[in-house]
Amino acid sequence: MAVKLKDLAQMEDKLVAGHGMCLGCGIPLIFKMILRATEDPIVVANATGCLEVCTTIFPRTAWNCMWVHSAFENAAATAAGVEAMFKALKNKGKIPADKKIKFLAVGGDGGTYDIGIQSLSGAMERGHDIVYVCYDNNVYANTGGQRSSATPLGASATTSPAGSKSPGKVQKKKDLTKILVAHNIPYVAQASPHRWQDLYNKAKKAFEVEGPAFLNVLCLCPTEWKYDESQGIKLAQLAADTCAWPLYEVENGKYKINYKPKEKKPVLEWLKPQGRFRHLFKEENAWMLEAIQKEVDRDWEDLNKLAEISGA
Amino acid sequence: MKATKILNGNQTIAEAVRQIDPDVIAAYPITPSTAIVEIIASFRADGLITGEFVCPESEHSAMSVCIGAASAGGRVMTATCSQGLALMWEMLYIAAGLRLPIVAAIANRALSAPINIHGDHSDTMGARDSGWIQIYSEDSQEAYDNFIQAFRIGEHPDVLTPVMVGFDGFIISHSAEVVQVEDDAAVKRFIGDFKPPYPLLDTNRKFTVGPIDFTDYYFEHKRNQIEGIENSPRVIEEVGKEFGRTFGRTYGFFEEYRTDDAEIGIVVMSSAAGTGKDAVDELRAEGKKIGLLKPRVFRPFPYRQIAEALKKMKAVAVLDRSSSPGAFGAPLFTEVRSALYDYEKRPKLVNYVYGLGGRDIKVEHFKEVAGKLEKIATTGKVDEMLGYLNLRE
Numbered sequence A: 001m002a003v004k005l006k007d008l009a010q011m012e013d014k015l016v017a018g019h020g021m022c023l024g025c026g027i028p029l030i031f032k033m034i035l036r037a038t039e040d041p042i043v044v045a046n047a048t049g050c051l052e053v054c055t056t057i058f059p060r061t062a063w064n065c066m067w068v069h070s071a072f073e074n075a076a077a078t079a080a081g082v083e084a085m086f087k088a089l090k091n092k093g094k095i096p097a098d099k100k101i102k103f104l105a106v107g108g109d110g111g112t113y114d115i116g117i118q119s120l121s122g123a124m125e126r127g128h129d130i131v132y133v134c135y136d137n138n139v140y141a142n143t144g145g146q147r148s149s150a151t152p153l154g155a156s157a158t159t160s161p162a163g164s165k166s167p168g169k170v171q172k173k174k175d176l177t178k179i180l181v182a183h184n185i186p187y188v189a190q191a192s193p194h195r196w197q198d199l200y201n202k203a204k205k206a207f208e209v210e211g212p213a214f215l216n217v218l219c220l221c222p223t224e225w226k227y228d229e230s231q232g233i234k235l236a237q238l239a240a241d242t243c244a245w246p247l248y249e250v251e252n253g254k255y256k257i258n259y260k261p262k263e264k265k266p267v268l269e270w271l272k273p274q275g276r277f278r279h280l281f282k283e284e285n286a287w288m289l290e291a292i293q294k295e296v297d298r299d300w301e302d303l304n305k306l307a308e309i310s311g312a
Numbered sequence B: 001m002k003a004t005k006i007l008n009g010n011q012t013i014a015e016a017v018r019q020i021d022p023d024v025i026a027a028y029p030i031t032p033s034t035a036i037v038e039i040i041a042s043f044r045a046d047g048l049i050t051g052e053f054v055c056p057e058s059e060h061s062a063m064s065v066c067i068g069a070a071s072a073g074g075r076v077m078t079a080t081c082s083q084g085l086a087l088m089w090e091m092l093y094i095a096a097g098l099r100l101p102i103v104a105a106i107a108n109r110a111l112s113a114p115i116n117i118h119g120d121h122s123d124t125m126g127a128r129d130s131g132w133i134q135i136y137s138e139d140s141q142e143a144y145d146n147f148i149q150a151f152r153i154g155e156h157p158d159v160l161t162p163v164m165v166g167f168d169g170f171i172i173s174h175s176a177e178v179v180q181v182e183d184d185a186a187v188k189r190f191i192g193d194f195k196p197p198y199p200l201l202d203t204n205r206k207f208t209v210g211p212i213d214f215t216d217y218y219f220e221h222k223r224n225q226i227e228g229i230e231n232s233p234r235v236i237e238e239v240g241k242e243f244g245r246t247f248g249r250t251y252g253f254f255e256e257y258r259t260d261d262a263e264i265g266i267v268v269m270s271s272a273a274g275t276g277k278d279a280v281d282e283l284r285a286e287g288k289k290i291g292l293l294k295p296r297v298f299r300p301f302p303y304r305q306i307a308e309a310l311k312k313m314k315a316v317a318v319l320d321r322s323s324s325p326g327a328f329g330a331p332l333f334t335e336v337r338s339a340l341y342d343y344e345k346r347p348k349l350v351n352y353v354y355g356l357g358g359r360d361i362k363v364e365h366f367k368e369v370a371g372k373l374e375k376i377a378t379t380g381k382v383d384e385m386l387g388y389l390n391l392r393e
């Protein structure tokens, strides 16, 4: 049964207003939705980054549930520790056996693709019953826009700047979602805030499976992507329509594409509104635009094949 | 049942772990503390402990798991040393800053480079400002006793500070000794239950652990944290006495050996103190007025008590099993020297770095030091304040 926005609106917010995130930021959109996808109490372990910094400036907090931050690269290990204690205290009869708590680890692309990939991989392999959500805004936003391994090919970031001799980042984005699939965990998915129902469903599945689950969610960042912040949701839609950020899920190893654009749009349409790609539209960088389109096409084809093999 | 057993340092720690049965143990193997992790794993496999044993992919994650688990609310421990402790470094400060009384067993080992697996104190001395309480052990018995007391000290509501218990890698971790293992139930009674004040798993409440402080609060929060370790001396003393009443072995901040009328003295920690005591006995037999002081607690540093114990001596050598390159002496020396500064009458002080990378220290080396101290005591002159023992120059 499809969830109704009206019903979700009735639910208590676990991340409330008053945080300091930028106008048009995708983070609150994503987490207000994800935190609604379970009725159980939640403990959140948050990596250092925009979400953590903007929501917990002492003595205020925007968190209306249990929340912990310890460092940048270890949200998964921290959540794993909380979950291990929950199991231990149940085992010792210090917590009632029927008590339910959900454990949510959260990190940005820097905290997940880069510095935190080891602790994430470890926690997933060990099978902790946690949900890890990466909000992928393609950049180290909190520290002012440095490249990460999630920064797309051609994007200008402060440590991969476009210049007269550089077309921006020359490396392709790491495919972290597939790396997580390779961990053979029960549930892995990619989502985006513009399809809120799909995001909600995926979060719900992630919370419900026993064992680790991973969600990679495209996160709008008007500040670092440099676009008109009123156009964020349209931009996210373009990421899906150009297949630059496909929406799919992998349940017990089986791929399923959740959104196939009727007509796949050229990747240009996703790049054009964003200042971080502006330099690509200069004549000398035309080759880079071509290269980006090629990569997107190839990845989309591969994904379709994987879904086909899975029988979906 | 209470029993006398032949165990090495790692085995005694594992015995204590079995008796305490912490709620969560997260640890990563590294020589020479690996056996602790292995024995714990086998205890878990045989159902002798019921807590969760987590085997993370690194020490950084091991300490992160400990921090998550301790924030969740319960008793938590790890074991490591050397590179492992170094890899935890970032998280050590966070454990202390979040006031989580995690206990770590450390089989003290040298730090790379060059890589070396043997015993010295470089690892824990490198963590001396991390906010952890540090207790050092002379032998397996002390490692066992200190490890048990560590939970009571760290978990005290006025303290709430993590504790690391050091014992020398290989020299203690791998040497079999006669150890008194106390009765399981008596140990359990001694450590009692731990009620953490802010457990994340109490989901009827709502709070934010580990928020960001700007210039307006960070300093006050750090001051609060410092107060925790400043409150610990009273607790360390109480717990040490209660341990004595319960099990017959009383502990304080340090041990004084034949210092009563001593004119010269040697300050040395951990296993080398055992050798030092033998040297003192031999020198005493020759009529030399020498004594030894073995600090047990390095953080908080019992500066007043140590200064009181040393102030009447004429010359004292502080022996350090780590170095502080470029500093005015190694860590223990700078603390002791600073502690004596306010005394008008105080001994001349010299510092010897010894035993790096597991280099042996023997009775003859203590005698060499005693010879130099005697000369200083009679002439009042120090030729060489900072030196090394048993080193090829």
Ligand SMILES: Cc1ncc(C[n+]2csc(CCOP(=O)(O)OP(=O)(O)O)c2C)c(N)n1
Binding pocket: A048, A049, A050, A051, A072, A073, A107, A108, A109, A110, A111, A112, A137, A139, A140, A141, A142, A143, A148
């Ligand atoms: C060990 C460590 N290295 C570097 C930093 C500095 N730092 C804090 S947040 C951050 C970037 C975060 O990027 P991301 O995870 O993508 O989150 P976002 O800021 O985009 O929300 C960096 C580099 C740190 N806190 N800790």
Ligand code: SF4
Binding pocket: A020, A021, A022, A023, A024, A025, A026, A027, A050, A054, A137, A141, A142, A220, A221, A222, A223, A224
């Ligand atoms: S910098 Fe980007 S991710 Fe960070 S709060 Fe602003 S919009 Fe959100």
Ligand SMILES: [Mg+2]
Binding pocket: A108, A109, A110, A135, A136, A137, A138, A139, A140, A141
């Ligand atoms: Mg980011």
